[in-house]
Amino acid sequence: MKRLLIIHRALAPYRIELFNWLFKQFDCKIYFEYGKPFEQTFKEDFLKERMKFEYDILPSGFAGIANLRLSLPSILRREKPDIIMCSELNLITAILLLFKRMNGNPPLIAMCDDNLSIAQHMLNHKKVNRYLLSSIDGMIGCDTRAIKLISDRLGNSLKMHYLPIVQDDRYIRLRMQSQLDRATKIRESHDIKSEDKCILFVGRLAEEKNLEYLIAQFGKLAQDEHHVHLMIVGEGALGAKLRHQSEQLTSSGRIHFVGKKEGDELYAYYAAGDMFVLPSKRDAFAAVVNEALIAGLPCIVSDIAGSVSMLNEHNGLSIDINKEDDLVHKMQKLLKSLTQPFSSSSLKPSLMPKTFDQYMIDLEQFINSLVQE
Incomplete structure (x- = not known):
């Protein structure tokens, strides 16, 4: 050896x-x-x-x-x-x-x-x-x-x-499967119905993650899409500022800040989601994209992050954050493909390319x- x-x-x-x-x-x-x-x-x-x-x-x-x-x-x-x-x-x-x-x-x-x-x-x-x-x-x-x-x-x-x-997709999917009851309760606690769509972000509430842009783009999306929610998982220096920004939107009741989660509790949030968004200004890779794809969530990823390399025509879209409303348009496009309601009994199929x-x-x-x- x-x-x-x-x-x-x-x-x-x-x-x-x-x-x-x-x-x-x-x-x-x-x-x-x-x-x-x-x-x-x-x-x-x-x-x-x-x-x-x-x-x-x-x-x-x-x-x-x-x-x-x-x-x-x-x-x-x-x-x-x-x-x-x-x-x-x-x-x-x-x-x-x-x-x-x-x-x-x-x-x-x-x-x-x-x-x-x-x-x-x-x-x-x-x-x-x-x-x-x-x-x-x-x-x-x-x-x-x-x-x-x-x-x-x-x-x-x-x-x-x-x-x-x-990460090991078999291990993580087993953990996520075990958290489906918790995922169901998460959606119920935020009044997210099985037919509604939950857009998920996981990461630090920091300037480089570009969350002000995400919230503003979600606000535009939510004007026409009334059954869409944004779940922000994480904590950081910009927490208070981002909450204040979301409170100014008519869709503020559909933007949920839940704090930092780890282990099985975090896996439950992936299991509760329908789509994942990472709009970073700076990001070397962003390992959360791998976790989201394992959970079966199609991803929208900034073309700055290295994890955009894992995306293909079947599992997500890249965005140019310098292009006006590119994120809104990509979220609208992915939403049209999300036809299956949330299931409390089974995970979505993994979307990892390998x-x-x-x-x-x-x-x-x-x-x-x-x-x-």
Whole structure:
């Protein structure tokens, strides 16, 4: 069994199944740079319930430089990996590259969540990152547009693999199915009838999520569509401002702020929805789109987010947030296709283009192709 060393930023729920799979498939050692993600917090008991792997936390950066992890050389000598996998491109990548060249050149793969605009900025303005890209053996990206851009710039010097941020669809659908009674009560508590349509947003109530735009566009939609509701799941700095904005609309009674939800409670909200909208101004990927598609919700996603790469003619539409009323028009279009009423006994069919297992088979083939070279 090949020895795989993973250096990743932090543990988040949307990466657990990937690490579970890698831990099972390889002789795997996992180190996280930080104990928790900076952007948001998650319930530790919820994370541990799903984890089937062990991990350690890297010592802090030297002299206050976050990515200057001087413990890496000793870890690498001790673990003697056949493959190294890191997240993003930074000083840690450079340290790993130095070790790679001094110790038998084990393949180094970087996992990058960059969307198209981030990739464009990196290639145009960050010479160090361009050098790192040209020096590593492989890159796993989650935006097909970014992958194509990097491939076009670097030619065949870097092997690329597309892997969106995906979770185990079988596990999540089982959890969502178990929450259908709760989903029914959620709809009833907000006076959302089975024939009504519930548009769902899940995420932080932050400026980059563009929720003022979403609420304004829903207000226009609701003038003609009287059986449509907007459910906003999350919390954040803009909460009070967004509530005030919604109160000014005649449709305010159909806009529901429910706070942050996690675990089974969050799965119940996905099960209660009919459509998912992500109108972000800035978003590297947005893992919530994967969860929505698993729940069978067609998605409308800003063309800025990398998760737009998962959409096809059967499961959603992209929007240009700079195009006036594009979101209204796309919501109207999707609403016409939502002919089935809410069911309290069964989930909608998954709309993911591939299963988690299929993505993992492709990933294994990619990793093995690098080791065999």
